[in-house]
Amino acid sequence: TQLLEQSPQFLSIQEGENLTVYCNSSSVFSSLQWYRQEPGEGPVLLVTVVTGGEVKKLKRLTFQFGDARKDSSLHITAAQPGDTGLYLCAGVGSSNTGKLIFGQGTTLQVKP
Amino acid sequence: KAGVTQTPRYLIKTRGQQVTLSCSPISGHRSVSWYQQTPGQGLQFLFEYFSETQRNKGNFPGRFSGRQFSNSRSEMNVSTLELGDSALYLCASGPGTSGSRLYEQYFGPGTRLTVT
Numbered sequence: 001t002q003l004l005e006q007s008p009q010f011l012s013i014q015e016g017e018n019l020t021v022y023c024n025s026s027s028v029f030s031s032l033q034w035y036r037q038e039p040g041e042g043p044v045l046l047v048t049v050v051t052g053g054e055v056k057k058l059k060r061l062t063f064q065f066g067d068a069r070k071d072s073s074l075h076i077t078a079a080q081p082g083d084t085g086l087y088l089c090a091g092v093g094s095s096n097t098g099k100l101i102f103g104q105g106t107t108l109q110v111k112p
Numbered sequence: 113k114a115g116v117t118q119t120p121r122y123l124i125k126t127r128g129q130q131v132t133l134s135c136s137p138i139s140g141h142r143s144v145s146w147y148q149q150t151p152g153q154g155l156q157f158l159f160e161y162f163s164e165t166q167r168n169k170g171n172f173p174g175r176f177s178g179r180q181f182s183n184s185r186s187e188m189n190v191s192t193l194e195l196g197d198s199a200l201y202l203c204a205s206g207p208g209t210s211g212s213r214l215y216e217q218y219f220g221p222g223t224r225l226t227v228t
Contacts, residue, residue: 031215042116042202042219043155088155092215099168100145100215102155 002027004091006103013079014111021074021106023089030092032072033100034063037086079110114139116220118203124226130191133223135203137184143167143208144186145217146178149200161186162208190225198227 007022023032031050035043047056049065049072056063060083062075076083089103117136125131137144145168146158157170161180178188184205190197204217 033216035217035219040221042204042221043217045216045218048216090155090217099157099160099170100217101157102147104154 002029002091002101004089004101004103006087006089006106008106009104010107010109012109012111015080016078017110019076019079019108021076021087021108022071023073023091023103024071025091026070028069030069032065032069032089032091034072034074035088035090037088037105038084043086043088076108079108081110081112084108084110116203116205116218118201118220118223120223121221122224122226124228125193126228127193127195129193130189131193131225133188133190133201133203133225135186135188135205135220137186137203137205138218141205141207141218142184143206144180144184145204145206146186146188147202147204148172149202149222150198155202158188193227195227198225200224 005024013019031048033048034046036046037043047063049063052067052069054065060077064073087106090100116138119134143162145160147155148158149155158172158176159166159178160168164180175191180186200222202219202222204219206217
């Protein structure tokens with residue numbers, strides 16, 4: 001069974017600080033996605049990374065896919081209260097079973 | 113484009129009852145997936161439908177079933193409800209086509225089911 005482990009589980013920081021969230025597995029994933037979920041809403045897709053070593057930027061968010069496609073990271077620069085939410089990584093197994101596997105999530109709180 | 117819609121948003125049922133949840137995907141999306149989200153287990157995949165056929169299935173008991181109609185709308189049914197079925201049920205639609213976007217999911221707001 002392929003698993004994705006996210007760390008940290010909880011993060012509470014002050015506005016303006018930088019942070020990194022990690023998503024790790026012992027298995028290879030053909031692609032990996034990051035989502036953000038706010039209370040009372042469904043997750044919203046932020047980015048999809050496909051190629052090992054790929055780096056994508058979305059304003060203050062930087063996403064990286066590990067060279068071996070077993071891990072990914074999300075870095076937020078100068079966090080703002082609007083970044084508060086649950087961040088989820090999700091991967092598609094290399095066997096392409098069609099099942100999206102989600103990590104347990106990282107709850108981020110950014111205090112003004 | 114209108115997003116994924118789910119009805120109802122909130123539901124309270126009693127143990128032993130059954131429930132049907134509805135999902136309307138984004139126009140043009142042929143793939144609809146269902147997920148269960150709980151604080152303890154996180155987001156877990158239930159099943160995926162594509163062109164009215166179940167294409168993938170997660171590890172849930174047979175009490176959980178679904179179907180997809182010709183207009184891509186989907187329903188999920190849970191029979192003989194148990195207390196542990198209390199959760200946020202999320203529906204997601206996607207292109208379902210080949211390429212890197214194949215597994216991208218666009219989620220609805222979810223249905224909060226409480227079983228008492």
